[in-house]
Amino acid sequence: MNQPNESTQPKVAFIGAGNMGGAILRGLVKQGYPLQTLMATGRNEAKLQALAQETGVQVTTNNQQAAAWADILVLGVKPQAMQKVCVALATTVQQHQPLLLSIAAGLTSECLLGWLGGELPLVRSMPNTPSLLGVGVAGLYATASVSPQQHAWVEQISQAVGQAYWVEEEQQLDAVTAISGSGPAYYFLFTEALAVAGEKLGLSPELALQLAKSTAAGAGKMLAELADSPAELRRKVTSPGGTTEQAIQTFVNKGLPELVEAATQAAAKRAVELATALKSS
Ligand SMILES: NC(=O)c1ccc[n+]([C@@H]2O[C@H](COP(=O)([O-])OP(=O)(O)OC[C@H]3O[C@@H](n4cnc5c(N)ncnc54)[C@H](OP(=O)(O)O)[C@@H]3O)[C@@H](O)[C@H]2O)c1
Numbered sequence: 001m002n003q004p005n006e007s008t009q010p011k012v013a014f015i016g017a018g019n020m021g022g023a024i025l026r027g028l029v030k031q032g033y034p035l036q037t038l039m040a041t042g043r044n045e046a047k048l049q050a051l052a053q054e055t056g057v058q059v060t061t062n063n064q065q066a067a068a069w070a071d072i073l074v075l076g077v078k079p080q081a082m083q084k085v086c087v088a089l090a091t092t093v094q095q096h097q098p099l100l101l102s103i104a105a106g107l108t109s110e111c112l113l114g115w116l117g118g119e120l121p122l123v124r125s126m127p128n129t130p131s132l133l134g135v136g137v138a139g140l141y142a143t144a145s146v147s148p149q150q151h152a153w154v155e156q157i158s159q160a161v162g163q164a165y166w167v168e169e170e171q172q173l174d175a176v177t178a179i180s181g182s183g184p185a186y187y188f189l190f191t192e193a194l195a196v197a198g199e200k201l202g203l204s205p206e207l208a209l210q211l212a213k214s215t216a217a218g219a220g221k222m223l224a225e226l227a228d229s230p231a232e233l234r235r236k237v238t239s240p241g242g243t244t245e246q247a248i249q250t251f252v253n254k255g256l257p258e259l260v261e262a263a264t265q266a267a268a269k270r271a272v273e274l275a276t277a278l279k280s281s
Pocket of ligand 1: 022042063079081085103105129
């Protein structure tokens with residue numbers, strides 16, 4: 001990436017810089033994004049001062065001030081808090097017309113724009129928790145009025161904490177939620193199950209857990225860094241008649257692919273239900 005330059009960088013304000021907003025903000029700081037072009041808001045003055053000390057960004061408890069200043073306004077509060085925050089910002093954002101970037105799970109563009117007083121350029125992002133370590137992956141959806149320049153800005157911001165991919169249809173974000181948003185927990189569950197299985201095979205709980213965790217991390221690194229597809233990587237460690245083949249056949253015969261499909265369908269369905277509940281609350 002080119003070194004960010006203060007004169008060409010848009011001003012980015014985070015309305016709420018907790019776990020996820022804070023991770024993206026720290027990612028931008030780490031990449032050398034000019035501190036004068038970053039601002040964070042919150043309700044707790046002490047937490048904000050600690051953030052300012054740590055990162056050097058500007059902080060305020062005044063959301064209006066941030067909204068009037070920013071070219072990009074990242075909506076980083078919890079979904080349950082979003083309506084109140086957006087309604088209070090409506091007049092300011094309608095006047096200043098910043099690009100809105102919502103990282104809130106579930107809340108649709110229609111719902112957010114309704115609270116924000118009408119049409120504005122808006123991008124919805126569905127990040128995931130590995131963003132906290134800079135290795136996240138996010139799905140992005142842009143409403144029709146987002147310009148090519150604003151698309152590029154959002155990509156730059158999202159890539160500060162990992163990778164980002166656009167989806168064409170807003171409802172595809174429910175699938176993104178089911179695959180990558182909730183996905184880290186699936187790998188954690190599998191790792192837990194593998195550790196328990198190790199204990200049943202006679203290992204100490206500590207060693208079983210360490211083996212399961214390190215194997216997940218190693219396999220993840222191979223997936224991330226090697227060009228082979230997951231199926232190719234699997235085939236390479238599965239010798240005919242060997243031990244891995246026995247385990248893989250058992251997974252397939254007992255319905256692992258169907259189970260994964262059912263689990264992700266359930267997650268996507270829940271994403272729709274939660275969005276509907278938040279919209280009508
Ligand atoms: N964490 C994840 O893995 C994840 C994944 C995908 C999407 N998301 C989305 O990210 C958003 C934030 O989640 P989170 O986990 O980062 O929550 P969080 O850690 O609780 O952060 C929320 C932040 O919002 C601030 N805030 C609350 N009310 C505010 C207000 N009226 N004005 C300004 N700031 C306010 C809070 O600051 P104070 O304490 O000072 O009030 C806090 O720093 C959610 O919408 C969630 O759906 C999170």
